[in-house]
Amino acid sequence: MRAVDLIRKKRDGAELTPEEVAWIVARYTAAEVGDDQMAAFAMAVFFRGMGGPELAALTGAMMASGDVIDLSSVRGVKVDKHSTGGVGDKISICLAPLVAACGVPVPMISGRGLGHTGGTLDKLSAIPGFSVDLDAARFIAQVREHGIALIGQTERLVPADRKLYALRDVTATIESIPMISASIMSKKLAEGIDALVLDVKVGSGAFMKTLEDARALAKTMISIGERMGKRVRALLTDMDRVLGRAVGNANETWEAIEVLRGGGPSDVVELTVELGAEMLILGRVAESLEDGKTRIRRAIADGRGLERLARCVEAQGGDPRALEARDRLPTARRSKEVALGVGGTIERFDTEAVGRAGMLLGAGRERSSDRINLSVGIEMMVAPGDRIGPDQPIARLDYDDDDRFDRAAAALRSALVIGEGPAPARPLIFARLGGEA
Numbered sequence: 183m184r185a186v187d188l189i190r191k192k193r194d195g196a197e198l199t200p201e202e203v204a205w206i207v208a209r210y211t212a213a214e215v216g217d218d219q220m221a222a223f224a225m226a227v228f229f230r231g232m233g234g235p236e237l238a239a240l241t242g243a244m245m246a247s248g249d250v251i252d253l254s255s256v257r258g259v260k261v262d263k264h265s266t267g268g269v270g271d272k273i274s275i276c277l278a279p280l281v282a283a284c285g286v287p288v289p290m291i292s293g294r295g296l297g298h299t300g301g302t303l304d305k306l307s308a309i310p311g312f313s314v315d316l317d318a319a320r321f322i323a324q325v326r327e328h329g330i331a332l333i334g335q336t337e338r339l340v341p342a343d344r345k346l347y348a349l350r351d352v353t354a355t356i357e358s359i360p361m362i363s364a365s366i367m368s369k370k371l372a373e374g375i376d377a378l379v380l381d382v383k384v385g386s387g388a389f390m391k392t393l394e395d396a397r398a399l400a401k402t403m404i405s406i407g408e409r410m411g412k413r414v415r416a417l418l419t420d421m422d423r424v425l426g427r428a429v430g431n432a433n434e435t436w437e438a439i440e441v442l443r444g445g446g447p448s449d450v451v452e453l454t455v456e457l458g459a460e461m462l463i464l465g466r467v468a469e470s471l472e473d474g475k476t477r478i479r480r481a482i483a484d485g486r487g488l489e490r491l492a493r494c495v496e497a498q499g500g501d502p503r504a505l506e507a508r509d510r511l512p513t514a515r516r517s518k519e520v521a522l523g524v525g526g527t528i529e530r531f532d533t534e535a536v537g538r539a540g541m542l543l544g545a546g547r548e549r550s551s552d553r554i555n556l557s558v559g560i561e562m563m564v565a566p567g568d569r570i571g572p573d574q575p576i577a578r579l580d581y582d583d584d585d586r587f588d589r590a591a592a593a594l595r596s597a598l599v600i601g602e603g604p605a606p607a608r609p610l611i612f613a614r615l616g617g618e619a
């Protein structure tokens with residue numbers, strides 16, 4: 183085979199065979215096909231798309247480019263959740279221990295934040311001593327013993343994605359539903375899971391701005407999963423809002439802990455319960471959505487979720503006393519409220535701008551090499567639909583650096599759209615997709 187022939191075939195709209203797809207991915211990973219040819223291939227896929235068998239072959243080849251974790255020694259149906267990313271999305275931190283406490287093992291490998299979106303791994307790193315760098319053997323042993331492990335991507339998992347994603351980033355080929363789907367699903371399937379719940383975000387703070395695109399992405403990922411023998415369900419959920427009130431790292435971790443302690447903002451609780459119920463159905467522990475929701479709510483009420491997170495924190499070298507009080511997590515040196523300067527009714531948030539404000543404060547990364555400050559963050563004090571006066575605080579900023587405070591405050595002010603009245607209310611969950619559980 184020659185790369186140039188496969189590029190031409192794809193460019194002209196023909197479907198590649200699974201062998202051809204596997205060949206180009208393997209050769210690219212081994213550096214026998216260069217960035218120049220792979221960039222051309224990515225652009226051909228960008229314009230021509232991929233059929234079902236091609237896409238399953240792409241995902242399988244990417245997954246097989248590195249280690250695939252073998253969780254066969256763990257009893258039960260292993261289920262994970264993946265979110266396509268948003269602002270204030272701390273759900274994994276409360277969701278995973280609740281699902282594990284209900285009897286479904288959760289092997290979760292998360293990523294770091296980039297741009298306006300946060301990452302679960304950064305939020306978890308706010309827990310003193312907590313290590314997200316377990317090797318595969320420890321990861322497996324911990325899921326077997328505690329039903330939960332929360333770690334980061336290792337160098338050995340899906341190297342093809344790391345290489346290809348970096349190439350797509352500089353060749354304007356990120357925004358391709360087939361390649362996004364293969365990238366996400368290859369990483370999830372390398373975890374050794376049996377089933378997956380996808381939280382596909384829609385709105386101004388999400389990767390997918392329209393319901394139509396979010397639905398297409400969800401359907402593509404579900405079909406890849408099914409072709410690879412995994413059960414996958416997806417929720418399309420709102421990201422035209424900040425999820426909860428906290429945007430940052432330590433403050434988001436604490437908000438998730440509050441959910442496990444029986445409190446927390448209602449939307450964070452609701453999404454945790456809904457996603458948890460889906461995971462329990464896939465894990466064959468709940469018989470229906472209602473049954474699943476009841477089980478998750480019970481694990482919050484009787485403290486089993488909190489206790490499971492404490493076990494996980496301890497097993498990964500962290501201090502479980504961090505789950506007892508906010509001041510045991512990193513705290514910023516200063517705190518100040520921000521007002522808008524004009525009054526009116528908040529029509530909606532530009533959620534991406536709120537995420538950018540968090541990044542400017544130091545809570546997020548502009549580039550993947552940037553260092554972040556786990557203690558700084560935003561606490562939103564208003565919501566769309568609220569009538570506010572010019573001097574009324576819209577948010578509290580916890581910060582360490584005055585210059586960063588000024589830039590973040592300006593970005594936050596520009597994120598609020600003031601109008602005559604609220605935009606029509608949007609539901610938290612737009613749709614559920616996926617076949618038989």
Ligand code: URA
Pocket residue numbers: 347356361362363365366
């Ligand atoms: N997230 C991923 O993991 N991969 C993509 O291609 C896009 C978003």
